Every structure is written in C-alpha cells, then in structure tokens.
Amino acid sequence: MGLLTGKKALVSGVANPRSIAWGIAQVFHEHGARVAFTCLESTQRRVAKLAAELDSDLVFPCDVAKDEDIARTFEKVGEAFDGHLHVFVHSIAYARLEEMSGEFLNVTREGWRLALDVSAYSLVAMARAARPLMKAAGGGSIMTLTFAGGNRVAPGYNMMGVAKAALESAVRYLAYDLGPDGIRVNALSPGPIPTVSGMVTQGFEESLQFTTTHSPLLRSITPRDVGNVAVWYAADISSAVTGATVPIDGGMGLLLAGAAAHPRARKPVSERP
Ligand SMILES: NC(=O)c1ccc[n+]([C@@H]2O[C@H](COP(=O)([O-])OP(=O)(O)OC[C@H]3O[C@@H](n4cnc5c(N)ncnc54)[C@H](O)[C@@H]3O)[C@@H](O)[C@H]2O)c1
Numbered sequence: 688m689g690l691l692t693g694k695k696a697l698v699s700g701v702a703n704p705r706s707i708a709w710g711i712a713q714v715f716h717e718h719g720a721r722v723a724f725t726c727l728e729s730t731q732r733r734v735a736k737l738a739a740e741l742d743s744d745l746v747f748p749c750d751v752a753k754d755e756d757i758a759r760t761f762e763k764v765g766e767a768f769d770g771h772l773h774v775f776v777h778s779i780a781y782a783r784l785e786e787m788s789g790e791f792l793n794v795t796r797e798g799w800r801l802a803l804d805v806s807a808y809s810l811v812a813m814a815r816a817a818r819p820l821m822k823a824a825g826g827g828s829i830m831t832l833t834f835a836g837g838n839r840v841a842p843g844y845n846m847m848g849v850a851k852a853a854l855e856s857a858v859r860y861l862a863y864d865l866g867p868d869g870i871r872v873n874a875l876s877p878g879p880i881p882t883v884s885g886m887v888t889q890g891f892e893e894s895l896q897f898t899t900t901h902s903p904l905l906r907s908i909t910p911r912d913v914g915n916v917a918v919w920y921a922a923d924i925s926s927a928v929t930g931a932t933v934p935i936d937g938g939m940g941l942l943l944a945g946a947a948a949h950p951r952a953r954k955p956v957s958e959r960p
Contacts, residue, residue: 690717690922700778706776710910751809761816772820777831786846806850826869843889860928871929878936903938
C-alpha cells in the first residue's frame, strides 16, 4: 500500500458510483494520493458527495467540448495543487445512440465529429493543459480508457470503435511528444463493465455474460480491477512504461472468435445436473 503517497491526481469521468473512474479514484486514495475531480456540471453535486468520501473537496465542472472549460479547470487544479500535478486520468467518452446501433455505414458527419471530439480530441487538449503542471512536478502520468472495439469489430460499437482507434493512436503520439518532459501516456483497456455508458452498448449483457463463461479468469471485470492497473501506471514502479495499452479483460482477448465456453465454466442453472 502507499504506492501513490505524495502524488496529486486529477480524475475525470466520474458521473456516479458505477463509473470506472470512481473505482480508479478509490484505489488511488487507498494508495495515498490526493484526488481532485472534474466532471460535467450536471453531475457536480453527486460527484462532490462521492469526492467527500475520499476526503476531497476538489470538484471542477468541465465540458471537454469547450476549450475555455478545459483551460479554467487546469488553472483551478494548478491553484489547488500549488502548481503541481502528477497524475491525470481521462475516462470520458460520448457518441449519440444513433451512431451506436444499426449499420456503421450510416454514421453522420455530425455524429462522427461529436464522438471524435469528446472521446479522443479531449485527451489531447487536456494533456496539453496538464503538461506545465506535470513538468513543474518533475514528470507525470496520463492515462485514458479504451476498448478492444477500437481494434476489432464489436457489433454495435460502431462510431465509438473509430473514436477508440483515434484515441489509442493519440496515446502513442502524445507519449512521443511528452516523453522528454518525463510525462508518460498510456491506455487501460477493460472488458465490459456495467456502467451507464457501457450498458447502452448493443449486446452488452451478452458480452458481460460471455466473459464469465469463456475468459480464462471466468469472471467479469470491476472498476477496482481497472483501478489496480491505474495505480501501477500512476506510480513510479512503471517508470519506463509509455505508449502502452494494457488489456484488463480476464484474458478474453486471447480467444479466437467462436471459442467454446471454458470447460471449467459453471453451467447455466438450466443445464446443471
Ligand atoms: N463500461 C465499459 O464496459 C467500458 C469498457 C472499456 C472502456 N470503457 C471506457 O471507460 C470510460 C468511462 O466510461 P464508463 O464506462 O465509466 O461510463 P460513465 O458513463 O460512468 O463515464 C463516462 C463519463 O464521460 C463523461 N462525459 C461525457 N461527455 C462529456 C463531456 N462533454 N465533458 C466531460 N465529461 C463528459 C460522463 O459525464 C461520464 O462521467 C469511457 O472512455 C468508456 O468508453 C468503458
């Protein structure tokens, strides 16, 4: 314990207690980090209550589609943290529902723009704003959340898959630019987790169930599982890791399409002797 003692962290993307970012913030706190939050204004009161559970009163509203919000947020973070920031978690994504159903072929110009802006460009804009605070701190760690649907076809993930591909590429280019400043940039790639954003994805329940019967670990993934890897990225013990994407999927990505259920999976109730 205490891998993050003395670290100042900004966590984005907490909307409610199911958010992956909330699992990350909890584990950061347990490891001794001071955690500030940034969230949409519409969720600010709820996030402030959660933040208080981690002894934090630092909650800054920010719509990442607005440059002025990003600038103001990092200014406030600088004031609260004496000009220093060690860790930034980007856990934000958005696509319109019509861009996440039916044929990908029907994606609209506006739907494409919106999803790429909020889900991928925002990482670049926020990394740029974090840079001076992290340089002042002697280096830092930036991480974002992606999904395997950015590399392969996850039916229905559609526009968000394209946004995740852009996001993962941005991670590599940012890692290249910021490495000389001692700032590392990485991605976390969890399997399906029942959050508000996750559950609207077509076929979500089936893929959640699938991980419990097919993945080597025979269980689904929790926000705290993601938080544990996030601590590793945030801590000095991963000091030479940058531009990486770690799957947190119970080994699901090892399987070929069409793989049968794991022979040691618990059978559905209806098939048990
Ligand atoms: N849930 C899953 O199965 C899963 C799997 C892999 C990756 N992810 C990724 O994890 C990240 C977090 O998602 P989650 O599953 O915790 O769901 P969530 O709905 O709890 O989090 C998404 C967050 O994005 C924020 N957001 C959306 N538009 C915004 C804007 N314009 N400005 C600021 N914030 C905005 C929301 O307020 C919310 O806090 C996303 O990038 C998502 O794609 C989720």
